[in-house]
Amino acid sequence: MELQQMRYVVAIAETNSFTRAAERCLVAQSALSHQVARLERELGARLFERTSRRVRLTAAGAAFLPEARRCLEAAERAAAEVAAAVGEVRGPLEVGLIPTVAAVDVPRALRDFRRRYPQVRIGLRVGASDDLVEQVKAGEIEVAFLGLPTTARPQGVNVRELGRDRHVAVVAPDHPLAEGTEVSLERLVDEVFVDMPAGTAGRVQSDQAFEAAGLDRDVAFEVSSAEYMARLVGEGLGVALLPAAYVPQLTGVTTLEVTDATGRVEYVVWARTGATPAARAFLDIIDTAGAATD
Known part of the structure; x- marks a missing residue:
């Protein structure tokens, strides 16, 4: 054979x-x-x-x-x-990431990695945090960037914390709330929401915030892309909660601080069975990028 x-x-x-x-x-x-x-x-x-x-x-x-x-x-x-x-890094590198990763500039890290290791073939998969963890465990991807509630931590994989963030409210520029600078969950609960699909890590973070406050909100639109969430918000179809570090790259929306916002943690994870040479080299790039921005 x-x-x-x-x-x-x-x-x-x-x-x-x-x-x-x-x-x-x-x-x-x-x-x-x-x-x-x-x-x-x-x-x-x-x-x-x-x-x-x-x-x-x-x-x-x-x-x-x-x-x-x-x-x-x-x-x-x-x-x-x-x-x-013998000093040569090559082979495939599959990287997974959530749409709202902000603790690391992934495109810049990939640029630096590609310049240093041009023989590595790179694949990118965008998905939900829970799905990405399972793909790492199954060996389908080598490295993944996640965002999870502060009450959760990836299991069954090697984990490195990258940063912590909080949620802010995102509304249309002509929304009545846009005249202010901050808002509470109690005030937001009367609004129609645009959010991630139910059960995903991105959705759980906002669901837990309202549940902890004893509030029940209306999620009328479920979208798997944070960028498209912002587009719906910009059209006045609802409001959303998104990570504060991510929203500066959005256009056509207004951001407000949430006085009782929940936090989230961003991680990079890789398989416990051991990283490939390409994955190890990429993790080193991530370390360097993190040190440069600290």
Whole structure:
């Protein structure tokens, strides 16, 4: 069994086509088909069902695929570790982040990282904090930036606190509240709210604030993007609570201090099983960036 055969199987499974898989792998289709057939003979089972219309995994193929991916990832990591041992950082780096991360200038950190390690392939995933933690634990991403209530802390991963922040109220410029500079949760509870989807870490932070004050608010719009939340607020569809360090980059809205606001904590997390050379190098960049802004 060879790594190249596994690469072919993964490519076919992802493209549902021997032709497209061969194009992706830069190999003749006949050569790819020959290697897959050879692997199937070695395994004693067919990995794909082939018809004139489609290609799909058999039960044996579905069982083989995740293990093949893990083998390829292990091989790539081994090569990256060897390269790092002789002073070269390369390989993939998957980074996850919440839309409102503010404790670190992630684009600038990526710029500095890319200049120093141009051979690293970087992927970015934007998502909710809880989902990002699970992806780190599953090995799908190496590093993630989170924002959580002060009552929560990431579990099952390595954690470094980056900074603490508080929420502010965001309203349309022509909203009656825009004439002031601060507001209480009790005054805000009568407003219609734009917020993150229920159950997400971003939503929990504001929900807990109102629950602690014994208040029940109306969330009419649930949006997964903080930037789009601000756009809805700017159109007068509601008000929102967003991290104070994040809102300066927004336009078309007015910000007010919340006298009884809750706080949140931003973290960077990575897998407990050990960081890849690229992840370790990126974490060092983050450390340097944090030291420069302290």
